[in-house]
Amino acid sequence: MAKSEEDFEDTVWEEKDALIDRIPRSIAMFLLFIIVVGLWDLVTRMGWVSPIILPTPMETLNDLIFVGSNLTSGGYMLSALWTTTLTVFYGFLIAVCIGFSLGVLVGETKFGERAVMPYLVAIDTMPKVAFAPLFIAWLGFDIASKVALAAFIATFPIVVATAAGLYAATENERMLFKSIGATRLQTLLHLKLPTGLPYFFTGLKIAAVGVMAGAITGEFLGGGKGFGALIRQSASQLNTPRVFSLILYLSLLGLALYFTVVWTQKKFVFWNKSGNLSGVN
Amino acid sequence: MSELSNNLKLAPEKMGPVFEIERLTKTFARQNVTALSNVELTIKKGEFVSVIGSSGCGKSTLLKIMAGLLPPTQGRVLLEGQPVRGPSSHIGMMFQQATLLPWKNTVENVLLPISIREGTAAAKKAYDHAVSLLELVGLGGFTKAYPGELSGGMAQRASICRMLVSNPSMLLLDEPFSALDELTRDFMNMELQRICMEKEATTFLVTHSLAEAVILSDRILVMQSRPGRVVEDVSIDLPRPRTLEMINTPYFGEIVAHIRALLAKDGNAANS
Numbered sequence: 001m002a003k004s005e006e007d008f009e010d011t012v013w014e015e016k017d018a019l020i021d022r023i024p025r026s027i028a029m030f031l032l033f034i035i036v037v038g039l040w041d042l043v044t045r046m047g048w049v050s051p052i053i054l055p056t057p058m059e060t061l062n063d064l065i066f067v068g069s070n071l072t073s074g075g076y077m078l079s080a081l082w083t084t085t086l087t088v089f090y091g092f093l094i095a096v097c098i099g100f101s102l103g104v105l106v107g108e109t110k111f112g113e114r115a116v117m118p119y120l121v122a123i124d125t126m127p128k129v130a131f132a133p134l135f136i137a138w139l140g141f142d143i144a145s146k147v148a149l150a151a152f153i154a155t156f157p158i159v160v161a162t163a164a165g166l167y168a169a170t171e172n173e174r175m176l177f178k179s180i181g182a183t184r185l186q187t188l189l190h191l192k193l194p195t196g197l198p199y200f201f202t203g204l205k206i207a208a209v210g211v212m213a214g215a216i217t218g219e220f221l222g223g224g225k226g227f228g229a230l231i232r233q234s235a236s237q238l239n240t241p242r243v244f245s246l247i248l249y250l251s252l253l254g255l256a257l258y259f260t261v262v263w264t265q266k267k268f269v270f271w272n273k274s275g276n277l278s279g280v281n
Numbered sequence: 282m283s284e285l286s287n288n289l290k291l292a293p294e295k296m297g298p299v300f301e302i303e304r305l306t307k308t309f310a311r312q313n314v315t316a317l318s319n320v321e322l323t324i325k326k327g328e329f330v331s332v333i334g335s336s337g338c339g340k341s342t343l344l345k346i347m348a349g350l351l352p353p354t355q356g357r358v359l360l361e362g363q364p365v366r367g368p369s370s371h372i373g374m375m376f377q378q379a380t381l382l383p384w385k386n387t388v389e390n391v392l393l394p395i396s397i398r399e400g401t402a403a404a405k406k407a408y409d410h411a412v413s414l415l416e417l418v419g420l421g422g423f424t425k426a427y428p429g430e431l432s433g434g435m436a437q438r439a440s441i442c443r444m445l446v447s448n449p450s451m452l453l454l455d456e457p458f459s460a461l462d463e464l465t466r467d468f469m470n471m472e473l474q475r476i477c478m479e480k481e482a483t484t485f486l487v488t489h490s491l492a493e494a495v496i497l498s499d500r501i502l503v504m505q506s507r508p509g510r511v512v513e514d515v516s517i518d519l520p521r522p523r524t525l526e527m528i529n530t531p532y533f534g535e536i537v538a539h540i541r542a543l544l545a546k547d548g549n550a551a552n553s
Contacts, residue, residue, distance in 0.1 A: 172376045179348050179374040180394040181367075190397065194384050271383035271429055 055241040063241040067249060077230065084226040085253055087143055087215040091150025092257065095207050099155040100200070103162020107196075108188060117163075124156045128214075132221045146218030146226065153214035154207035161203020165196020198272045201265040208261050212254045299451055299483045300324040300347065305356035307342055307509075315508035316342040320356070322502065322511070324451075324483055329474075331486040331494040332502040332511075333540065335547055339509020340487045341455065347485065348372055348453050361450060370398055373449035375457045379436035381428035381443075388412060388424040391442040398447070407446065414442040417476065434465040441476060452477070452484040459489060467525055470497055474523060491537050491544075496523050503540055505547035513543060 023031070037057050043049050044056040051059070070077045102120065105112035132149050139145035169192050177187045219228025227250050234242035302322040308315045316339040324330050332340045345351040346358060349367045358365045360372065373394075381390045389396075391411040396404035412424055418438040428436055437458060444452060457473075458466045470493055477484050488494050494501050501515045517536060519527055527533055 170378070170380070172378050172380045173382075175345075175350060176374070176376065176380050177397070178350055179368050179372070180397050181370065182397045186397055191382070194382070271427060 052238050052240060055244060059241045060244045064245040064248060067242070067245045071249065077227075080225055080227050080230050081249065081253070083143065083224070084215055084219065084228065084250070087146045087150060087218070087226060088211055088253060088257060090143075090147045091215055092154060092207065092211045094147065094151035095154035095158055095211060096204070098151070099158025099203070099207065100162055102155070103159045103200075103203075104166065104188075106159060107163030107166030108192070113163075120156065120159060124160075128153045129217050129221075132218060135218070136222045141222050141224055143224065143226075145222050146215055146224065146228075149218040150211045150214030154211040157206035157210060158200070158203040161199045161201075161206070162196065165199030165203075166192045167196075168192075168199060169195045197269050198265075201261060201269060204261045204265075205258065208257045209254070212250075212257070216250070297326060298323045299326050299328075299361060300485070301357070301359040301362075302347070303357040305343075305346065305358060306354050307339070307346060307351070308354045317346075317353075318508035318510045320509075320511055324485060326483055327481050328500065329477060329484045329486070329498050330500045330502065331488055331498040332504055333488055333491065333494045333544070334504030334509075335506060335544060336489075338504040338506035338547070340504055342509065343504075344453055344455055344485070344487050347451075348374055370394070370447050371450045373444035373447065373452045375437075375440055375444045375452070375454045377456045377460055379428070379433070379440040381431075381436055381439055383428050386425050386427050387415065387420060387431070387439050390428065390439060391415060391446050393443060394447050411442065411446055414445055415439070417479070418442055418472065433461050434469055437461065437469060438472070441473070445476075445480065445482075450483060452482050454484065454486045456488055457486075458493075466493070471523075471525065473497065474521075478522065491540055492528060495519075495533060495536050495540075496525070496528065501540065503543045505543070512547075513540075515540060 040054070041057050044051065044054055055063075067077060069075075071081060072078075102112075102116065106117050106120070107113075129149070131152060132145075135145040135148040135152070139148055166188075173191055173195070174187070177191050182190070215226070216228040216231070218224075219226040220232050223229050227246060231243055231246045231250075234240075234246060300322070301324075302320055305317055305320040305322075306315070307317040320343060322330075332343065334340050342351065346353050347365065349365045349369055349372070352366075360369060381387075382393070385393070388408065388411050391414060392404040392407060395407050412421070415421055415424055418441055420435060420438055420442070423431065423435065423439075428439075431439065440457075454473075458469045461469060474497055476482070486494070486497060495517055496519075498517050501517065502511045503513045503515060504510065505512045515536065519532070
């Protein structure tokens with residue numbers, strides 16, 4: 001005989017995530033931080049690693065505070081940071097302008113695709129840092145040679161991303177524009193460029209990382225008054241805590257640039273909901 | 282059955298042709314392929330004509346030539362007596378995908394042909410017209426919605442409006458609902474019929490679906506491949522408005538069987 005309805009409760013049950021997937025972001029970040037610093041503290045405290053190679057977390061913290069107070073009180077480090085900031089800013093600006101223009105040339109015209117692109121690929125495969133002595137020879141030891149190296153490194157990802165973005169419009173979309181009598185310029189402005197924006201911003205993010213590397217490398221190799229020169233100077237004095245804290249402050253500059261790009265992308269590419277690795281895209 | 286069809290048949294023979302194609306041939310020199318061979322076609326005002334055939338039979342090429350997107354190799358292509366030598370505002374097109382621009386809202390997407398052809402000011406003037414079109418297809422409440430917020434069927438309805446916004450004299454549809462699920466597709470086909478009747482539109486439809494072609498069309502051109510050519514011009518004597526129930530009538534079954542046999546012949550030829 002079948003059981004009556006009351007014999008069973010509702011079949012309600014919960015799907016459970018594993019513990020590691022349930023930790024909220026702030027706690028997860030804090031946890032990882034504690035683990036890494038704990039291990040760091042352990043290896044230095046136990047004397048497993050020489051303090052010249054790896055300072056203790058406490059030494060590093062003290063130096064962070066020192067450098068921070070120097071920066072906030074307008075000391076010599078602030079002017080160095082400002083020099084590097086300017087280098088990065090100009091480098092990025094030049095890279096965006098040249099990269100976008102070349103990207104449009106390559107992505108929109110057959111001539112660009114056939115004639116320009118092969119040379120760009122050839123140059124892109126060269127180790128671009130090797131050009132630093134040339135830039136110094138051409139532009140001197142001042143900020144200009146560092147800007148040039150930074151821009152040089154950051155240009156290529158923008159070219160490739162812009163060109164790829166211009167190819168991203170589908171066959172149907174192109175046919176639609178053709179069928180409504182759009183000119184080439186209209187198709188570029190109203191279809192291809194907007195469609196390519198997400199690609200363009202991906203290129204900008206890669207360029208934002210590259211421009212930092214270029215600026216610092218330039219300062220390593222060409223001296224000058226930037227943060228890169230300070231780092232090299234501290235390293236040669238075996239002041240490892242200082243190197244650590246300078247790198248940390250420098251990373252703030254990189255983060256600021258990166259998230260400016262991310263924020264701009266969110267403003268302009270509001271319709272694109274792909275790429276959901278939170279905090280990165 | 283035959284009594285019904287005789288009484289309610291459309292009488293397009295009284296009106297002049299909207300579209301005329303004579304001895305149209307298209308060869309692609311690069312691949313050495315004859316995509317179309319000696320195609321003859323006359324479409325009268327208010328007529329709904331479909332073309333059906335296996336993939337690669339040249340039906341999309343035919344549509345592109347009619348739209349002025351591809352030049353013919355030989356023959357004459359006339360829209361309202363004028364030769365077609367490029368895209369024209371008298372032609373409205375619809376594609377397999379809705380192809381709405383995701384950064385424009387629904388009404389801006391509908392107005393795209395006008396803003397491209399005549400500029401922003403003209404588009405602003407046509408705003409009310411676009412909204413009334415959206416109301417016609419049941420999207421009156423979605424004028425400000427972005428394509429990302431529309432379902433597949435709704436997006437295709439918006440693209441119907443975009444096709445209609447410049448009041449074209451000829452509609453060209455390239456498998457417009459084939460990306461939709463079958464229930465939505467049936468519904469959209471009935472909507473398309475209603476809109477075409479309301480607008481007295483002259484329509485040319487490329488499709489893979491036999492049932493869709495029969496239920497919508499006054500005439501069906503059956504194409505075979507290698508070289509692409511029209512092998513039969515089948516008239517469909519079903520009264521308007523057509524309903525989905527007609528699919529179950531013997532007449533419908535006979536026509537479908539007849540066309541299927543023609544297509545199967547081509548399939549055998551292609552496989553041999």
